Amino acid sequence: MSDKPTMDRRLAMKMLAATGITGFSAASLAANKSIGAMVPGVGWVTASGEKGEHDGTPLQFMPKNPPDDKPLEDELKKYPRCPYCGMSRKQWHHSRHLVQYDDGLVDGTCSIHCLAISLSLNLDRGPKAIYAADFGSSAAIKPLVEVDSATYLIGAKLKGTMTMNSKMAFASADAAKATQAAKGGELANFDGALTQAYAGMAKDTMGIRKRRLERRKKMMKKMMMQKNKG
Structure with a gap:
């Protein structure tokens, strides 16, 4: 896309x-x-x-890109926007996720929130590999790591993506613990973080609806003002 x-x-x-x-x-x-x-x-x-x-x-919800045997190569170019919310994955690189299904199809999302949506909609294909951004990395674009080896920090005083209850992945458990000491939150593995994503889906969705409605109203108001000036 x-x-x-x-x-x-x-x-x-x-x-x-x-x-x-x-x-x-x-x-x-x-x-x-x-x-x-x-x-x-x-x-x-x-x-x-x-x-x-x-x-x-x-x-109708199946990823539309062709099978990809090397999903990590140029992944931000191949999967620039989250297909479920439309957000730029490069802008939200610190929370992005990517799943490669067992038939080779790939979904790149902005967050574990939208990853949860992908996994729900693609029930007939099993995840071959799932990756998350290493929040602890100092790189300009945080690299992806396999979620099975990642430690998640949940509910810390970090800005969440598509949620008020942040869930950030760390390649290093020690880095996760250091951030926890500074920002609070609870440590968990990927299954725990995904469970929390599903548990908070209703509240998060209501918040997203509200924010997007407010943005649309502002956009429409701005358009009307421009139209009246013209």
């Missing part, structure tokens, strides 16, 4: 699901140009109304 705001209907429906706008038929999508999704860094993107062959089945 590119950074350009050109989207087919299947991608638009993913965005609609992430922002809570669902239940519209193809006809209503085509008739109502205001139906769409707020994509961070892009703005409001209108759904096309074009019907896809696999709409109404789990296949």
Whole structure:
């Protein structure tokens, strides 16, 4: 998927699901140009109304990129935006995750929150490998590490991504403990962090809906002001 705001209907429906706008038929999508999704860094993107062959089945949520045997090579170029919230994975590199499924398909997400969504929607494919950004790294772009060897710090005084309850991964358990001493929180493995992501999904989703609605209102107000000036 590119950074350009050109989207087919299947991608638009993913965005609609992430922002809570669902239940519209193809006809209503085509008739109502205001139906769409707020994509961070892009703005409001209108759904096309074009019907896809696999709409109404789990296949509509399947990662659209071809199988990738080397998912870590140029991963931010190949998977620049989270398919579930639209956020730039480079901007949120410190919390990004990536899953390679057993059929070679790859989903790159901005956070463990959106990774949890991917795992829920792809129930018929098993994760071959899952990676998370090493929050403890000092690199300009934090490298990915396998989650099985990572230590997560949950609920620390760190800004979360798509959640108020931050869940950051560390390649080094000692680095996680040092951050815990400074910022608080609880240590856990990946399974524990994923469980917390699912447990907080309802509260996190309500917060995301509220923030995105506020952004949309501000954007519409700005557009009206510009229109009135013109």
